[in-house]
Amino acid sequence: MSETILNVQGLTVDIPLAAGTLQAVRGIDFELKRGETLCIVGESGSGKSLTSLAVIGLLGKRLKVGASKLEFEGRDLRSLTRKQMQALRGDRMAMIFQEPMTSLNPAYTIGDQLAEALQLHRKVSKAEAMARAADLLGKVGITAAESRLQQYPHQLSGGLRQRVMIAMALMCEPDLIIADEPTTALDVTIQAQILRLLADLKREMNLALILVTHDLGVVARIADKVAVMYAGEIVESGTAKEIFDAPSHPYTRGLLDCIPVPGKTRPGEPLGSIPGIVPSLIGDVSGCAFRSRCVLARETCSGRIPKRSASGEHTYRCIQETLVSEVA
Amino acid sequence: MSEPKAREPVLELTGITKTYQVKQGMFAKPKPLQALGGVSLRLHKKDVLGLVGESGCGKSTLAKILLGLENPTSGEVLVDGKLIGPADRQLLARRIQPIFQDPYSSLNPRKSIEEIVSLPLVVHKIGDSVSRQKAVTKMLDLVGLPARSRRGYPGQLSGGQRQRVAIARALVINPEIVICDEPTSALDVSIQSQILNLLADLREELGLTYLFISHNLAVVEHLATRVAVMYLGRIVEEALAGDLFAGPRHPYTKALLDSVLTPDPSLSVPDLHLGAQYPNPISPPSGCHFHPRCAAARDICSTTPPPHLQSGTSHVDCHLFRESADGRSLLPA
Secondary structure (H helix, E strand, O other): OOOEEEEEEEEEEEEEEOOEEEEEEEEEEEEEEOOOEEEEEOOOOOOHHHHHHHHHOOOOOOOEEEOOEEEEOOEEHHHOOHHHHHHHEOOOEEEEOOOHHHHOOOOOOHHHHHHHHHHOOOOOOHHHHHHHHHHHHHHOOOOOHHHHOOOOHHHOOHHHHHHHHHHHHHOOOOOEEEEEOOOOOOOHHHHHHHHHHHHHHHHHHOOEEEEEEOOHHHHHHHOOEEEEEEOOEEEEEEEHHHHHHOOOOHHHHHHHHHOOOOOOOOOOOOOOOOOOOOOOOEOOOOOOOOHHHOOOOOHHHHOOOOEEEEEOOEEEEOOOOHHHHHHO | OOOOOOOOOOEEEEEEEEEEEEOOOOOOOOEEEEEEEEEEEEEOOOOEEEEEOOOOOOHHHHHHHHOOOOOOOEEEEEEOOEEOOHHHHHHHHHHEEEEOOOOOOOOOOOOOHHHHHHHHHHHOOOOOHHHHHHHHHHHHHHOOOOHHHHHOOHHHOOHHHHHHHHHHHHHOOOOOEEEEEOOOOOOOHHHHHHHHHHHHHHHHHHOOEEEEEOOOHHHHHHHOOEEEEEEOOEEEEEEEHHHHHHOOOOHHHHHHHHOOOOOOOOOOOOOOOOOOOOOOOOOOOOOOOOHHHOOOOOHHHHOOOOOEEEEOOEEEEOOOEEEOOOOOOEEEO
């Protein structure tokens, strides 16, 4: 039940640019067990999407991926050939992207695209694949599934398209699903439905789910584990309860102060904000990358930053350890 | 944020409808699509009217009509009590300015920040080059951009800075009303709060009135003084922000409020009980447009359009309520 599906240690993603190497992901660790949801949360440029793409092996050749450990179901992903990786992708691990319009092929019917996802990996007839497609469309809450199979993506609404994407990810009964901002392009009412669907499917099929998002509300409601990323690093990680009840890194606390919360923030009162902008990650980056925006920054922040353990699985990277006791 | 009563609205809409003719095929007769089905709104000075609803409900069509980019099929737009006709676009633009969602596509990449911000002054032939320069300096300072950025180009700015430029451009001709169409949804969380704070400050400082279109109800709750909820081209509920968030009446408003995901790890994702899809506006459902998705729907809801019920300054269009004898409150029907 609690077997580790994914084990990532020291993951780095470097982007070679004319101006130097951009260290987009700088040595991050995480583990995921079957039946768990990990939310990777961060702002644009934090490296959260690159992290998920690195795991599923969809980064371009130009980008350099490094890791001291990158294991999926006990297999070392670093040693796999392109072909072996292709066989794994879409079969054991699947991905759901943000824009359901651009990730479906407009020239093929929903049925063709769903069936292809299965036929690439299994020796099944088209009819069998179509039957499974219809079955899964029903499972993701699409009514009249049989007739939908004959439709093209443009005939479906955004919410329906995202359901089709989820059905496609499920075609081979994967063990790991990575969803990159799956609800950002959708209406709030549809967002709630899609998130519920993902949570239900995860429980029912005992999947591991990685959800990449910038929305702390989504994270709180769906995550078992949370990794907060800033400038290519995981600055804080722990269970959802630990992170939201006792946010310890100044960045996490800053983020939580920035969002209006009905019933908590007073209407009209100024919201918290984080001054400054994300630093450049080109060339050598040392010390805490958040120090230029941190109200608690001191000189030692430019040195080595220890990883502190708060309680249980809860860890954060900060020069100061007083924060946790303050919160408690 | 009190609501003084006997004030003239700065902007009044009465019975605005907009119907588009949608082609169904090469030889088929075009079908009418009613994007707005009789919208009436009043905005008073310094009001922040939050307009919420799902995509396709007509929020943006309404914004376009207010900006003079579309003409309503019927209905009246009044600014300061004066009727605005189709020929008064210039006048409308002088008093109502927009801030759009995506600061990456709403700024011309080939123009300098100074040119972008001063363009409304040029279009409306206000002042000379010296006074325009002064106005730009003042605006950049007001929105928190350094004076040297005037020579820069949009490409050199971050998303939050671009949105500040867009705000400066909207405010440079001293409009009274600003239409904010999802002004922060393209921005990061930490930048979003800066822009929201800026909008709130500017409203205080300049006495602005906002029509704030957003799908993020937490943001609307934070900023708005009044809220109007749209569904399929109609405003189904409108009330003071505090009242609406404390006691939503329309089942659709309730569902929207339930969809707000507060960062509380002890709660799970809510079930909104909005089973059916958003209806196709070309063939809207009979009776109350919301009835196929409404958990509380009754027989009458599918046959008869809902009554327009008024109580105080709020209204709701719903069969589940009736007006009390004194007309002051609403009772369950």
